[in-house]
Amino acid sequence: MSKGYCYDVIVVGGGPAGAFFAYEMIQKHPEKKILLIERGKRVENRICPEKKEGKCLKCRPHCNITNGFSGAGAFSDGKLSLYNPEDDDFYVGGNLHKYVGVDETKKLVDYTDEVYLKFGATDKKEGVKNRSKVAKIRKTAENVGVELINIPIRHLGTDKAHDLYRKIEEYLEKNGITILFESEVTDLIVENNKVKGVMYCTKSGENTCAQAPKVIIAVGRVGADWLLNMCAKHNIKSSPAVIDVGVRYELPDEVMSEINEYLYEGKFIGKPNPFNDKVRTFCQNPSGFVSTEVYDGGLTLVNGHSAKDEKSQNTNLALLVSMNLRDVADPMEYSRNIARNMNALGGGNVLVQRLADLKAGKRTWEDELKSNSVEPTLKSAMAGDVSLAMPYREMTDILMFIDLMDKIIPGFANPDNLIYGPELKFYSNKVDLSKSFETSIEGLHAIGDGCGLTRGLMMASASGIQLARKLYD
Numbered sequence: 483m484s485k486g487y488c489y490d491v492i493v494v495g496g497g498p499a500g501a502f503f504a505y506e507m508i509q510k511h512p513e514k515k516i517l518l519i520e521r522g523k524r525v526e527n528r529i530c531p532e533k534k535e536g537k538c539l540k541c542r543p544h545c546n547i548t549n550g551f552s553g554a555g556a557f558s559d560g561k562l563s564l565y566n567p568e569d570d571d572f573y574v575g576g577n578l579h580k581y582v583g584v585d586e587t588k589k590l591v592d593y594t595d596e597v598y599l600k601f602g603a604t605d606k607k608e609g610v611k612n613r614s615k616v617a618k619i620r621k622t623a624e625n626v627g628v629e630l631i632n633i634p635i636r637h638l639g640t641d642k643a644h645d646l647y648r649k650i651e652e653y654l655e656k657n658g659i660t661i662l663f664e665s666e667v668t669d670l671i672v673e674n675n676k677v678k679g680v681m682y683c684t685k686s687g688e689n690t691c692a693q694a695p696k697v698i699i700a701v702g703r704v705g706a707d708w709l710l711n712m713c714a715k716h717n718i719k720s721s722p723a724v725i726d727v728g729v730r731y732e733l734p735d736e737v738m739s740e741i742n743e744y745l746y747e748g749k750f751i752g753k754p755n756p757f758n759d760k761v762r763t764f765c766q767n768p769s770g771f772v773s774t775e776v777y778d779g780g781l782t783l784v785n786g787h788s789a790k791d792e793k794s795q796n797t798n799l800a801l802l803v804s805m806n807l808r809d810v811a812d813p814m815e816y817s818r819n820i821a822r823n824m825n826a827l828g829g830g831n832v833l834v835q836r837l838a839d840l841k842a843g844k845r846t847w848e849d850e851l852k853s854n855s856v857e858p859t860l861k862s863a864m865a866g867d868v869s870l871a872m873p874y875r876e877m878t879d880i881l882m883f884i885d886l887m888d889k890i891i892p893g894f895a896n897p898d899n900l901i902y903g904p905e906l907k908f909y910s911n912k913v914d915l916s917k918s919f920e921t922s923i924e925g926l927h928a929i930g931d932g933c934g935l936t937r938g939l940m941m942a943s944a945s946g947i948q949l950a951r952k953l954y955d
Contacts, residue, residue, distance in 0.1 A: 487517075487692055487693070488515075488692075488693045488694065489515045489517045489660075489692060489693070489694040490514040490515045490516065490694060490695070490696065491507070491514060491515075491516045491694055491697070491698060491953070492516075492517045492518075492519065492679060492680055492692055492694040492696070492697045492698070493516065493518040493697075493698045493700055494519055494680065494697065494698065494699050494700060494701055495518075495519075495520065495553075495699070495700035495702055495930070496519075496520030496550070496551040496552070496553070496661065496663075496700075497552060497553025497700060497701075497702040497931075497942065498552065498553055498930065498939050498942040498946065499553075499700040499702070499929040499930030499931070499936070499942040499943065499945050499946040500518055500520075500698065500700035500929075500930070500946060501518075501551070501552065501647070501650055501651075501654065501943075501946065502597070502942075502943040502944070502946035502947050502950075503698060503700065503929065503946030503949055503950050504516060504518055504654050504659045504946075504950075505597065505650065505653070505654065505946075505950075506947045506950030506951060507659075507950045507953075508654070508657045508658070509950075510950055511950075511953075512657070515658075516658075516659050516660065517660045517662065517692055517694070518654070518659055518661045518662070519661075519662045519665050519666075519667055519682055519692075520549075520550065520551055520661065520662065520663050520664075520665070521544060521549055521664065521665060521666040522544055522546065522548075522549030522550030522551065522663070523546065523549070523550045523551070523663055523664060524550070524551055524663050525550060525551040525552050525644060525647045525648045525651050526644070526648050526651075527550075528546045528547075528549075528550040528551075528552075528644075529546060530546050530547050530773075532773070532774060532862060536861055536862060537831070537862040538774045538776065538782060538830075538831065538832075540776050540780055540782070540830070541776070545775055545776035545777070547774070547775040547776070547785075548703075548775045548776065548777060549704055550663075551647060551651050551661070551663070552643065552644075552647035552650075553702045553704075553942075554702060554703060554704055554775065559637070559639075559640060559765055559767050559770065559786065559787045559788050560637065560638030560639055560640055560642065560643035560787075560939070561635050561637055561747065561765075561938070561939065562595065562598060562603065562636040562637075562638065562939055562940045563575055563633055563634075563635055563938055563939075563940050563941070564591060564595065564607070564633060564634040564635065564636070564940065565588060565591060565633055565634070566632075566633055566634065569584075571584060572584065572587060572941075573631045573633070573749075574631060574633065574937065574938065575936060575937050575938050575940060575941035576931070576934075576935055576936035576937040576938070576941050577934070577935055577936070578590075578936055578944060578945055578948070581915070581917055581919070581935075582917075587944070590944040590947055590948055591940060591941075591944055593944075593947060594940060594943045594947055595636070595940070597943075597947075598636070598638075598646070598943075601646050601647075601649045601650055601653075602642070602645060602649060603638055603646060604636055604637065606636070606637075607634040607635065607636060608634065608635045608636070608637055608745070608746030608747070609632055609634050609635055609744070609745045609746050609747070610634050611744070612743075615740070615744045616630075616632050616744050619740065619745075619748075619890065620632070622890050623750060623890045625889075626752075626889045626890060627752060627753070627754075627886070628750050628751065628752040628886055628887070628890060629750070629751045629752070630748065630750055630751075631749040632745055632748075632749070633749075635746055637746065637788070637790075638790075639788065639789050639790030639791075640787040640788065640789050641789045641791060641792070642789075642790050662682070663685070664684075665682050665683065665685060666683050667680045667681065667682045668681045668683055669681040669712075669715075670923075670926065671691065671693070672716045672923055672926075675922075675923055675924055676695075676923065676924040676925055677694075677695070677696070677923050677924065677925040677926040678693060678694075678695075679692050679693035679694050679697065680692055695925050696925045696926075696927065696953065697925065697926050697927070698927050698928070698929060698949065699712075699913075699928040699932070700928075700929050700930045700932070700946065701933075702930055702931050702932045703907060703908050703931050703932055704777060704778075704908070704932075706814060706908040706932055707777075707814070707908070708778075709911075709913070709932050709933060710812070710814065710911055713911060713913065717922070718913060718914075718921050718922055718923055718926070719913070719914040719922040720911035720912060720913045720914060721911060721912050721914070722807060722808055722810060722811070722812075722911055722912070723813065723911050723912040723934050724804050724805065724813075725804070725805050725813045725814065725817050725906070725907070726764075726802040726804055726805075726906065726907035727802065727803050727805055727817060727820060727872075727873075727876045727904070727906055728761075728800055728801045728802035728803055728880060728903075728904075728905045729784070729800070729868065729872070729880060729901045729902060729903045729904065729905050730772055730784040730785065730786055730798055730799070730800055730801075730902040730903070730905045731798065731799055731800070731801050731884075731899065731900070731901060731902075732772055732796050732797070732798040732856060732858065732859065732899065732900040732902065733796065733797060733798075733893070733894065733899040734795060734796060734797070734855075734856060734893075734896075735768060735769055735794075735795055735796060735797050736893075737893035737894060737896065738766075738768065738797040738891065740891075741766070742768040742769075742797060746766070747765075747766040747799075748763060748766060749762065749763060749764070750762065750763045750890070751763075752883050752887075754879060754882035754883045754885075754886055755882060756878070756882075757875055759803050759804065759805070759875070759876075759879050760803070760804040761801065761802065761803050761804075761879050761880065761882075761883040762801075763801060763802075763887075764799065764800040764801075764802050765785070765799060765800050766797065766798075766799040767786045767787060767797060767798050768788060768797050769788060769793035769794050769796070770786055770787055770788030770789075770796070770797065770859070771786065771788070771789075771792075771794055771798070772784060772785075772786050772798050772832075772858065772859050772860035772863070772902055773785050773786060773787050773860065774831075774832055774860065774862065777908065779818070780825075780830070781818060781821040781822065781825060782828075782831060782832060783821060783905060784860070784863075784902040784903060784904065784905045785800075785905065786798040786799065786800070794859050795857075796856065796859055798859070800905050801880050801884070801905075802905065802907065803875075803876045803879045803880065814908055817906045817908065820871060820872065820873065820904050820906065821904050821906055823870075823871035824868070824870075824871035824872070824903050824904045826871075827864075827867070827870055827871055828863075828864040828866055831862055831863060831864045832860060832862070832863045832864070832902050832903065833863065833864055833865075833866040833867070833868050833871075833902065833903050833904075834846065834851065834858055834860065834863035834864065834865055834866070834901070834902045835865070835866060835867060835868045835869075835900070835901050835903075836850065836851070836854060836897065836899075837884070837895065837896070837897055837898070837899045837900070837901060838897030838898065839867075840868060840869060840901055841881065841897075843869075844867070845865070845866050845867035845870075846865045846866065846867070847865055848865045850865070851865045854898050854900070855898040856896075856898045856899055856900055858900055858902075860902065863902055868902075868903040868904075871904070872903060872904070880901075911934070912933070912934035913928050913933040913934060913935075915927075915933070915935065917952075918949070918952045918953070918955070919935065919945070919948075919949050919952075927949060929942070929945040929946055929948075929949050930942040930946070
């Protein structure tokens with residue numbers, strides 16, 4: 483094993499949290515020697531072959547959609563969620579504001595937004611006009627017991643996000659940040675409850691170590707399993723997190739025309755009968771495309787994206803049920819079993835089913851899909867029966883929520899609309915963090931989505947900014 487180099491800070495993960503931490507360290511502490519280790523590829527080398535090949539090839543050693551510089555979120559739809567000036571709380575984006583306060587979080591979001599604009603984000607904000615139209619939609623939703631959250635959004639677009647993060651990647655390297663790509667951290671070095679560095683394996687297969695008195699975990703959702711293992715091995719204090727179990731829903735743009743025009747992304751939340759579980763829409767992609775992503779263990783999940791230039795005639799969005807399995811030691815294993823079963827039914831592919839067939843208790847056949855009025859944008863999805871693998875409770879929640887949404891958006895429950903599965907959000911156990919995001923291990927900090935602190939690009943990026951400012955206070 484090679485002898486490691488010494489750094490001031492080691493960052494594990496090159497997603498938005500890790501990248502923006504490194505950016506702000508250049509502004510605040512340019513003298514610090516920083517190593518960023520990313521197990522995926524450079525952003526310009528992250529190419530998914532599915533579009534060309536017509537099927538997911540399960541790229542090895544890691545999926546190019548979920549791994550690599552800029553993380554998984556930037557390669558899905560690339561949305562930056564902002565806030566309304568009058569808001570007295572943050573309703574999306576996780577728990578950052580609970581650590582630093584609402585007012586300070588607003589300042590962080592403003593600053594982070596300026597950085598995104600500096601590197602090429604669009605100056606156009608979605609969802610800020612037609613307030614009267616939005617109020618009418620909100621009132622209709624309230625009448626059926628559904629909450630609408632409307633916040634401004636910058637839509638980078640999957641294609642434009644690549645260019646933006648490539649510029650950030652270049653900026654970091656030009657300003658002294660050492661980035662190791664296609665290198666995987668295999669362990670943390672901890673002695674007497676203090677972090678001392680990391681063990682990692684390079685692209686060439688060399689096992690080595692790097693030493694630092696401060697290590698930042700910024701692994702994102704794709705690193706949830708890894709972080710769970712690290713918490714168990716090194717006794718990092720954490721608690722079971724809420725898990726999201728659901729599907730990706732695809733329907734015609736014309737049905738979603740008002741939502742797409744006035745909100746761009748409608749964030750609807752309901753608690754349908756009979757279980758009163760929280761069900762929400764997430765990651766809406768007007769004129770977008772349903773896509774696949776592969777996680778550790780070869781689990782194939784569904785997601786969605788929307789580009790600035792290439793358009794379809796469909797809108798897709800996630801329908802997610804939040805489950806708080808407090809008495810389960812490993813809630814993620816519950817999610818993984820759903821994915822395994824659904825992947826088995828689809829021969830390793832995502833399943834797709836017509837809503838009418840799902841409600842009728844029958845599978846969808848390939849010939850029925852070909853004649854369906856809603857054409858699937860994910861060509862590799864296999865026609866089948868999502869309900870054979872989705873638990874009864876979550877499936878009931880989703881179907882009841884679709885019927886509620888149809889009262890708000892006529893056509894939302896059209897029989898030809900498509901359900902893809904599974905869509906799961908893998909979050910590690912929620913790591914116990916101090917106000918400076920330090921774990922129970924001295925010198926070991928955690929930021930971003932993977933540790934349960936944030937949800938989404940903007941808040942993950944802002945958490946990196948905040949930690950860079952407070953790390954040496």
